[in-house]
Amino acid sequence: MSGRVEGKVAFITGAARGQGRSHAVRLAQEGADVIAIDVCKAVGGSEGIPPATPEDLAETADLVKGLGRRIVTAEVDVRDLEALQSAVDSGVEQLGRLDIIVANAGIGLGGATLDQTSEEDWDAVIDINLSGVWKSVKAVVPHLLSGGHGGSIILTSSVGGLKALANTGHYIAAKHGVVGLMRTFAVELGEHSIRVNSVHPTNCNTPMFMNESTMKMFRPDLENPGPEDLVAPARLMHILPVGWVEAVDISNAVLFLASDESRYITGLPMTVDAGSTLK
Numbered sequence: 004m005s006g007r008v009e010g011k012v013a014f015i016t017g018a019a020r021g022q023g024r025s026h027a028v029r030l031a032q033e034g035a036d037v038i039a040i041d042v043c044k045a046v047g048g049s050e051g052i053p054p055a056t057p058e059d060l061a062e063t064a065d066l067v068k069g070l071g072r073r074i075v076t077a078e079v080d081v082r083d084l085e086a087l088q089s090a091v092d093s094g095v096e097q098l099g100r101l102d103i104i105v106a107n108a109g110i111g112l113g114g115a116t117l118d119q120t121s122e123e124d125w126d127a128v129i130d131i132n133l134s135g136v137w138k139s140v141k142a143v144v145p146h147l148l149s150g151g152h153g154g155s156i157i158l159t160s161s162v163g164g165l166k167a168l169a170n171t172g173h174y175i176a177a178k179h180g181v182v183g184l185m186r187t188f189a190v191e192l193g194e195h196s197i198r199v200n201s202v203h204p205t206n207c208n209t210p211m212f213m214n215e216s217t218m219k220m221f222r223p224d225l226e227n228p229g230p231e232d233l234v235a236p237a238r239l240m241h242i243l244p245v246g247w248v249e250a251v252d253i254s255n256a257v258l259f260l261a262s263d264e265s266r267y268i269t270g271l272p273m274t275v276d277a278g279s280t281l282k
Protein backbone atom coordinates (compact mmCIF):
# COMPACT_ATOMS: atom_id res chain seq x y z
CA MET A 4 0.00 0.00 0.00
CA SER A 5 1.33 3.50 -0.74
CA GLY A 6 0.07 7.01 -0.27
CA ARG A 7 -1.48 6.30 3.12
CA VAL A 8 -0.98 9.96 4.15
CA GLU A 9 -0.84 11.44 0.64
CA GLY A 10 -1.32 15.20 0.52
CA LYS A 11 -1.04 15.65 4.29
CA VAL A 12 1.52 17.74 6.18
CA ALA A 13 3.13 16.45 9.39
CA PHE A 14 4.84 18.47 12.12
CA ILE A 15 7.45 16.34 13.93
CA THR A 16 9.52 17.34 16.96
CA GLY A 17 12.90 15.77 17.72
CA ALA A 18 13.29 14.95 14.03
CA ALA A 19 17.08 15.25 13.68
CA ARG A 20 17.66 11.58 14.38
CA GLY A 21 16.31 8.42 16.01
CA GLN A 22 12.57 7.86 16.01
CA GLY A 23 11.77 11.42 14.89
CA ARG A 24 13.84 11.04 11.73
CA SER A 25 12.34 7.62 11.10
CA HIS A 26 8.81 9.08 11.45
CA ALA A 27 9.66 11.84 8.95
CA VAL A 28 10.95 9.29 6.43
CA ARG A 29 8.11 6.81 6.93
CA LEU A 30 5.39 9.49 6.60
CA ALA A 31 7.17 10.95 3.55
CA GLN A 32 7.30 7.48 1.97
CA GLU A 33 3.52 7.45 2.25
CA GLY A 34 3.06 10.87 0.70
CA ALA A 35 3.31 13.48 3.50
CA ASP A 36 5.30 16.71 3.50
CA VAL A 37 7.08 17.49 6.76
CA ILE A 38 7.81 20.34 9.16
CA ALA A 39 10.74 19.04 11.22
CA ILE A 40 12.19 20.67 14.30
CA ASP A 41 14.93 19.68 16.73
CA VAL A 42 17.03 21.48 19.33
CA CYS A 43 20.18 20.06 17.67
CA LYS A 44 22.39 20.44 20.74
CA ALA A 45 22.92 19.00 24.21
CA VAL A 46 20.06 19.79 26.60
CA GLY A 47 18.97 18.93 30.11
CA GLY A 48 22.01 17.11 31.42
CA SER A 49 21.76 14.09 29.10
CA GLU A 50 25.57 13.93 29.08
CA GLY A 51 25.89 10.19 28.53
CA ILE A 52 24.20 10.50 25.15
CA PRO A 53 25.89 12.42 22.31
CA PRO A 54 23.63 15.30 21.21
CA ALA A 55 21.90 15.56 17.85
CA THR A 56 23.48 18.16 15.54
CA PRO A 57 22.34 20.58 12.81
CA GLU A 58 23.97 18.15 10.34
CA ASP A 59 21.67 15.39 11.62
CA LEU A 60 18.60 17.57 10.95
CA ALA A 61 19.97 18.40 7.49
CA GLU A 62 20.34 14.67 6.84
CA THR A 63 16.68 14.11 7.78
CA ALA A 64 15.79 16.85 5.28
CA ASP A 65 17.88 15.18 2.55
CA LEU A 66 16.20 11.83 3.19
CA VAL A 67 12.71 13.35 2.91
CA LYS A 68 13.64 15.32 -0.22
CA GLY A 69 15.12 12.14 -1.68
CA LEU A 70 11.62 10.67 -1.50
CA GLY A 71 10.27 13.56 -3.56
CA ARG A 72 8.52 15.22 -0.62
CA ARG A 73 8.90 18.76 0.72
CA ILE A 74 10.36 19.53 4.15
CA VAL A 75 10.84 22.68 6.23
CA THR A 76 13.29 22.46 9.14
CA ALA A 77 14.07 24.68 12.13
CA GLU A 78 16.29 24.48 15.19
CA VAL A 79 13.83 24.88 18.05
CA ASP A 80 13.73 23.82 21.69
CA VAL A 81 10.31 22.42 22.64
CA ARG A 82 10.56 24.36 25.92
CA ASP A 83 10.24 27.60 23.89
CA LEU A 84 6.57 28.10 23.02
CA GLU A 85 7.15 31.27 20.99
CA ALA A 86 9.83 29.62 18.86
CA LEU A 87 7.58 26.60 18.34
CA GLN A 88 4.74 28.83 17.23
CA SER A 89 6.87 30.73 14.74
CA ALA A 90 8.36 27.49 13.31
CA VAL A 91 4.89 26.01 12.85
CA ASP A 92 3.48 29.26 11.40
CA SER A 93 6.32 29.46 8.91
CA GLY A 94 6.08 25.74 8.01
CA VAL A 95 2.34 25.94 7.41
CA GLU A 96 2.79 29.08 5.33
CA GLN A 97 5.31 27.27 3.11
CA LEU A 98 3.57 23.89 2.89
CA GLY A 99 0.00 25.14 2.85
CA ARG A 100 -1.70 23.06 5.56
CA LEU A 101 -1.25 20.92 8.67
CA ASP A 102 -2.78 17.52 9.44
CA ILE A 103 -0.47 15.42 11.63
CA ILE A 104 1.53 16.22 14.75
CA VAL A 105 4.09 13.87 16.22
CA ALA A 106 5.31 15.25 19.57
CA ASN A 107 8.32 12.97 19.82
CA ALA A 108 11.19 15.07 21.24
CA GLY A 109 12.47 13.89 24.58
CA ILE A 110 15.49 13.17 26.72
CA GLY A 111 16.37 10.09 28.69
CA LEU A 112 17.94 10.54 32.10
CA GLY A 113 18.37 7.93 34.75
CA GLY A 114 20.56 6.73 37.50
CA ALA A 115 18.94 7.89 40.75
CA THR A 116 15.99 6.96 42.92
CA LEU A 117 13.34 9.69 43.15
CA ASP A 118 14.42 10.83 46.60
CA GLN A 119 18.01 11.17 45.35
CA THR A 120 17.11 12.93 42.07
CA SER A 121 18.49 16.47 41.79
CA GLU A 122 16.07 19.35 41.30
CA GLU A 123 17.95 20.27 38.13
CA ASP A 124 17.41 16.82 36.56
CA TRP A 125 13.77 16.76 37.68
CA ASP A 126 13.09 20.17 36.10
CA ALA A 127 14.88 19.28 32.86
CA VAL A 128 12.94 16.06 32.30
CA ILE A 129 9.55 17.53 33.24
CA ASP A 130 10.19 20.69 31.16
CA ILE A 131 11.17 18.76 28.01
CA ASN A 132 9.30 15.45 28.20
CA LEU A 133 6.02 16.78 29.63
CA SER A 134 5.71 20.57 29.29
CA GLY A 135 7.46 20.41 25.90
CA VAL A 136 4.80 18.01 24.61
CA TRP A 137 2.01 20.28 25.87
CA LYS A 138 3.68 23.30 24.20
CA SER A 139 4.21 21.41 20.93
CA VAL A 140 0.50 20.60 20.74
CA LYS A 141 -0.57 24.05 21.95
CA ALA A 142 1.45 25.60 19.10
CA VAL A 143 -0.30 23.56 16.41
CA VAL A 144 -3.93 23.42 17.58
CA PRO A 145 -4.85 26.84 16.05
CA HIS A 146 -3.69 25.56 12.63
CA LEU A 147 -5.69 22.35 12.93
CA LEU A 148 -8.80 24.30 13.96
CA SER A 149 -8.47 26.88 11.19
CA GLY A 150 -7.75 24.13 8.64
CA GLY A 151 -11.20 22.75 9.37
CA HIS A 152 -10.39 19.21 8.20
CA GLY A 153 -9.61 17.55 11.53
CA GLY A 154 -6.22 16.06 12.27
CA SER A 155 -4.22 13.41 14.07
CA ILE A 156 -1.99 14.16 17.05
CA ILE A 157 0.42 11.48 18.24
CA LEU A 158 2.33 11.91 21.49
CA THR A 159 5.41 9.82 22.20
CA SER A 160 5.27 8.39 25.67
CA SER A 161 7.02 5.14 26.64
CA VAL A 162 6.46 1.82 28.35
CA GLY A 163 7.50 4.03 31.28
CA GLY A 164 4.25 5.96 30.75
CA LEU A 165 2.25 2.85 31.68
CA LYS A 166 4.36 1.21 34.36
CA ALA A 167 7.07 2.19 36.80
CA LEU A 168 10.73 1.34 36.52
CA ALA A 169 13.26 2.19 39.24
CA ASN A 170 15.91 4.92 39.03
CA THR A 171 14.25 7.13 36.44
CA GLY A 172 11.26 8.52 38.32
CA HIS A 173 11.26 11.93 36.64
CA TYR A 174 11.04 10.20 33.25
CA ILE A 175 8.29 7.86 34.48
CA ALA A 176 6.31 10.80 35.92
CA ALA A 177 6.68 12.83 32.70
CA LYS A 178 5.70 9.92 30.45
CA HIS A 179 2.67 9.09 32.63
CA GLY A 180 1.81 12.80 32.36
CA VAL A 181 1.90 12.52 28.57
CA VAL A 182 -0.96 10.01 28.83
CA GLY A 183 -2.94 12.62 30.79
CA LEU A 184 -2.22 15.20 28.10
CA MET A 185 -3.23 12.73 25.39
CA ARG A 186 -6.54 11.88 27.06
CA THR A 187 -7.42 15.50 27.84
CA PHE A 188 -6.57 16.78 24.35
CA ALA A 189 -8.58 13.86 22.91
CA VAL A 190 -11.64 14.87 24.95
CA GLU A 191 -11.26 18.58 24.16
CA LEU A 192 -10.51 18.33 20.44
CA GLY A 193 -12.70 15.40 19.42
CA GLU A 194 -15.64 17.56 18.34
CA HIS A 195 -13.34 19.07 15.70
CA SER A 196 -12.48 15.59 14.35
CA ILE A 197 -8.99 15.93 15.79
CA ARG A 198 -7.83 12.56 17.13
CA VAL A 199 -5.19 12.26 19.83
CA ASN A 200 -3.30 9.06 20.68
CA SER A 201 0.01 8.11 22.27
CA VAL A 202 2.68 5.57 21.37
CA HIS A 203 4.58 3.63 24.03
CA PRO A 204 7.87 2.19 22.81
CA THR A 205 10.02 -0.22 24.73
CA ASN A 206 13.82 -0.07 24.32
CA CYS A 207 14.36 1.28 20.83
CA ASN A 208 17.55 1.13 18.82
CA THR A 209 18.36 4.85 18.80
CA PRO A 210 21.14 6.84 20.51
CA MET A 211 18.89 7.27 23.58
CA PHE A 212 19.03 3.53 24.27
CA MET A 213 22.10 2.30 22.38
CA ASN A 214 24.76 4.28 24.25
CA GLU A 215 27.56 3.75 26.73
CA SER A 216 25.54 4.68 29.83
CA THR A 217 22.76 2.18 29.01
CA MET A 218 25.31 -0.54 28.36
CA LYS A 219 27.00 0.13 31.71
CA MET A 220 23.62 0.23 33.49
CA PHE A 221 22.60 -3.16 32.03
CA ARG A 222 26.05 -4.71 32.44
CA PRO A 223 27.78 -3.25 35.52
CA ASP A 224 29.71 -6.56 35.67
CA LEU A 225 31.63 -5.80 32.43
CA GLU A 226 34.37 -3.23 31.93
CA ASN A 227 33.57 -2.37 28.30
CA PRO A 228 30.11 -3.70 27.45
CA GLY A 229 28.93 -3.51 23.84
CA PRO A 230 25.52 -3.85 22.15
CA GLU A 231 25.79 -7.66 22.04
CA ASP A 232 26.11 -7.69 25.87
CA LEU A 233 22.73 -5.96 26.13
CA VAL A 234 20.80 -8.68 24.31
CA ALA A 235 20.32 -11.16 27.16
CA PRO A 236 19.37 -8.74 29.98
CA ALA A 237 17.20 -6.60 27.68
CA ARG A 238 15.27 -9.68 26.48
CA LEU A 239 14.22 -10.34 30.06
CA MET A 240 12.06 -7.21 29.90
CA HIS A 241 9.91 -8.66 27.10
CA ILE A 242 7.48 -11.43 26.22
CA LEU A 243 8.67 -11.61 22.61
CA PRO A 244 12.26 -12.86 22.24
CA VAL A 245 13.91 -9.49 21.47
CA GLY A 246 15.89 -7.00 23.54
CA TRP A 247 14.74 -3.92 21.65
CA VAL A 248 12.73 -2.73 18.67
CA GLU A 249 13.81 -0.60 15.71
CA ALA A 250 12.71 3.00 15.12
CA VAL A 251 10.70 1.93 12.07
CA ASP A 252 8.53 -0.27 14.31
CA ILE A 253 7.39 2.87 16.15
CA SER A 254 7.06 4.73 12.83
CA ASN A 255 4.68 2.08 11.51
CA ALA A 256 2.41 2.62 14.54
CA VAL A 257 2.68 6.40 14.07
CA LEU A 258 1.81 6.01 10.37
CA PHE A 259 -1.29 3.99 11.21
CA LEU A 260 -2.43 6.54 13.81
CA ALA A 261 -1.67 9.41 11.39
CA SER A 262 -3.61 7.85 8.52
CA ASP A 263 -7.35 7.69 7.96
CA GLU A 264 -7.14 3.91 8.59
CA SER A 265 -7.46 4.84 12.29
CA ARG A 266 -10.17 7.45 11.68
CA TYR A 267 -12.27 6.47 14.70
CA ILE A 268 -9.40 5.75 17.07
CA THR A 269 -8.79 8.44 19.68
CA GLY A 270 -7.57 8.34 23.27
CA LEU A 271 -5.56 5.15 22.69
CA PRO A 272 -2.24 4.47 24.43
CA MET A 273 -0.70 2.17 21.77
CA THR A 274 2.18 -0.01 22.93
CA VAL A 275 5.03 -1.09 20.66
CA ASP A 276 6.74 -2.95 23.44
CA ALA A 277 7.34 -6.62 22.61
CA GLY A 278 4.98 -7.38 25.50
CA SER A 279 6.89 -5.40 28.13
CA THR A 280 3.73 -4.04 29.80
CA LEU A 281 2.48 -7.62 30.32
CA LYS A 282 5.36 -8.25 32.69
Ligand SMILES: NC(=O)c1ccc[n+]([C@@H]2O[C@H](COP(=O)([O-])OP(=O)(O)OC[C@H]3O[C@@H](n4cnc5c(N)ncnc54)[C@H](O)[C@@H]3O)[C@@H](O)[C@H]2O)c1
Pocket residue numbers: 016017018019020021022023040041042043044046052054055079080081082107108109110111131135159160161162203204205206207208209210211212
Ligand atom coordinates in the same frame (compact mmCIF):
# COMPACT_ATOMS: atom_id res chain seq x y z
N1 LIG B 1 14.97 4.91 22.64
C1 LIG B 1 14.20 4.33 23.53
O1 LIG B 1 14.52 3.25 24.06
C2 LIG B 1 12.85 4.94 23.90
C3 LIG B 1 11.92 4.13 24.57
C4 LIG B 1 10.68 4.69 24.91
C5 LIG B 1 10.39 6.00 24.58
N2 LIG B 1 11.31 6.76 23.94
C6 LIG B 1 10.95 8.14 23.59
O2 LIG B 1 10.99 8.28 22.18
C7 LIG B 1 11.24 9.66 21.85
C8 LIG B 1 12.33 9.74 20.79
O3 LIG B 1 13.56 9.32 21.35
P1 LIG B 1 14.68 8.54 20.49
O4 LIG B 1 14.69 7.14 20.94
O5 LIG B 1 14.51 8.85 19.04
O6 LIG B 1 16.00 9.26 21.08
P2 LIG B 1 17.08 10.21 20.39
O7 LIG B 1 17.91 10.74 21.51
O8 LIG B 1 17.75 9.52 19.28
O9 LIG B 1 16.21 11.39 19.75
C9 LIG B 1 15.58 12.38 20.51
C10 LIG B 1 15.58 13.67 19.70
O10 LIG B 1 14.87 14.67 20.44
C11 LIG B 1 15.62 15.87 20.38
N3 LIG B 1 15.33 16.71 21.54
C12 LIG B 1 15.65 16.45 22.84
N4 LIG B 1 15.29 17.50 23.61
C13 LIG B 1 14.74 18.41 22.79
C14 LIG B 1 14.18 19.70 22.99
N5 LIG B 1 14.17 20.26 24.21
N6 LIG B 1 13.66 20.37 21.94
C15 LIG B 1 13.70 19.81 20.69
N7 LIG B 1 14.24 18.62 20.43
C16 LIG B 1 14.75 17.93 21.47
C17 LIG B 1 17.07 15.42 20.37
O11 LIG B 1 17.93 16.45 19.90
C18 LIG B 1 17.02 14.20 19.48
O12 LIG B 1 17.21 14.50 18.12
C19 LIG B 1 11.55 10.36 23.17
O13 LIG B 1 10.42 11.06 23.62
C20 LIG B 1 11.87 9.21 24.11
O14 LIG B 1 11.63 9.53 25.46
C21 LIG B 1 12.52 6.27 23.60
